[in-house]
Amino acid sequence: MSLQDRPAILNDKELRYDSFKNGKVLFNKKKNHLPAMGWNSWNAFGSGNTEALTKDMADAIIRLGLDKLGYEYVILDDGCYKPERVDGLLANEEVKFPSGFRALADYIHGKGLKFGMYNDIGTNLCAGAAVGTCGHELDDAQTYINWGVDFIKVDNCYYLWDNATFSDAKNARYTYAPRIKSIVVSKNVISKNAASNKTVSMNTEAGSADAFNKKYSAVDDGVLTGRGAIMTAEYVENIGTFDGTGPDNTPVGEQAGELKFIVEVPVAGEYELVVNYASGQEPGCGEWLQIGCGDELAYDGLLKATEDKDTFINSEVIKINLSKGENEIRLMNHRRQENTLSSYAALQEGVEKFAPEKDIILSICEWGKTQPQNWGYKVGDSWRILNDITFQVGSDGDPGKGNWIADYTTSVTTQYSKAVVMDEFAGLDKGWNDPDMLMIGMDGLNETMCKTHMTMWSMMNSPLMLGLDLRRVEEGDWIHKIISNKAIIDLNQDALGIQAKRVFTTVECENPATDYIRDMDRVDIIAKPLSDGSIAVSFINVSDKDKNGEYSVDVATLIKMLGDKMADKASFENAQSYKLIDLWTGEECECGSVFTVKSLAACDNVTYKVIPVK
């Protein structure tokens, strides 16, 4: 089939940026799922996973009793498909998966487990196979249903409509607006000029009694809203959505920038708009412009490319409808988010079309690039928040390597530090922030680090995807004790479905709940309301040094920050005392309304279930 040469026209308003906050899902996406738990092949075996290894992992899940704790999905990541489609359809790589995926699904289902697979919204998979879902969404949805797939993880490689991984870098043309120098709004005077392709008159003289003609300078009259747009001395650029793949910026707040003009006109009616712009094909300066006017999207498409990004020209005339008095005209480009949402939605559309009764979990994995915390809930169950947690994945005989702290995304603490301020994006009616798969059992992380890694992910309602070769695990060894700690898993799977909020940090900040902190030399206290009226509280030493201070949080703080989410606020607030259960040691104690931990070893955590005593 032939692919389109540009992003599709979005006729469904639900796919648009302005609908991101309306809480509506697309294509009857089913909600109210707790975070998914299971095993994914990537961290353990990279592209080297095989049918035999996968069966061994399914067997091990049963042998280790992990299925009884909630680990249910066995997921094949990249490297399992034939490199090209067969008769337009996906097919199995015959050396590594000789029996095919239906047979493997049957094997896994036979164990009482569920089967998951991987793909991309681009033309190819990350490892190169030319079998991405782009343009094949409906066929692929049907194929996955035929194979008995219960879970689909979908990456963002080779995506056509953004400068994503392995994509043409020039695809940024679709996801950034051009540089904008000015606009002219007119009535009854401008068409002739524009049609003749001459420079539009930039004065305000009217051509007739009811004519209107006014130029608005981006620098002098425009207002930047949201985040990211840059005003230079002559023009505005960087109108688009901030790329969230790296760890540099906060995920909280607006992630896109717009240029707005207030245009006051004497009479309601149709006006003509001309934009003076210069375009490029790189982040910060693209070719795609959206123009919003009231509730209408007056323009949504590519502008004619300019000679270079410093040569400004006038657009063709764009018709807009204005009301009498003040109007807000928005120049923007939200296509990075809208295009990506549309591609994921196409898969969900297929699932809904071919198996409306089936509840397939969709794991969105575009690595935080398009700020999926804003839109992911519409079609997905979780969304990755950053680039990968490790690039040193294992293979058969090699556990791979993870880090506790690293400069880029490749560490437990980098992923945690972003996810911990994202609790307001998560919930049963939305889905879950995904700081990537667990690295427990990989080289580079000791037992203490792995315990805290497990605590962090459980408290933050992150999907719990094991990423190690389970043949290395024996019942009762330290890895098994960590991944099978039922009390900790219960936090993750608690029916109330609330991600922990950071209520305190030792780093000076304005708001511990929302301030994005990358200084790892700190202790955090995070707290999570539970369905039985109790609260889980974790004291986390994020740093790799021992901390000998005294760290406390009181009931008043917990109520203030979590009260609106608690199952029984009054009982907690008015309790005479509190029973504390240490969820790693099992020790219990009773105390008053202040909960304190004295000293924390490097990378360690203390996690209490705090139960009000009447």
Added chain:
Amino acid sequence: MIIYEELFKFIAEHFEISVEEGRALGIYDAQDCMDMSASVERRHAARIFHLILLKKYGVKDIAIDAASVLLDLYDCRVCVNHIAQVYLRGIMEARLDNIFDGRAAITAYEMKRAVSVIDELIATTTAVTDELTAMI
């Protein structure tokens, strides 16, 4: 520019790894064998060289933090480790200004040089292993 047929032949001559063995060991992917006349991108060559070390000769990975000087290291998420391993071991060099340029085709010089460095590495590793065995 080197095509897969040439790379496979060169590897077979130097390391005695046939295409069938390479597939069985997981050194070659199915896509490597799809079109023998296709040119080999540097990122795929990096994967193949790394996996020869790892799977044929059991040479363990080294820490890759120092490879972050490559400005395009994270452009290829599935080959970060492969590129880092061959870069840090001197098997493949950056093209210029700390750019690995993984999507460019590998040249004959780069292929021969890579195989030569691997030869030296294996010889050194084998010598150390023999020495340790003798001490035991």
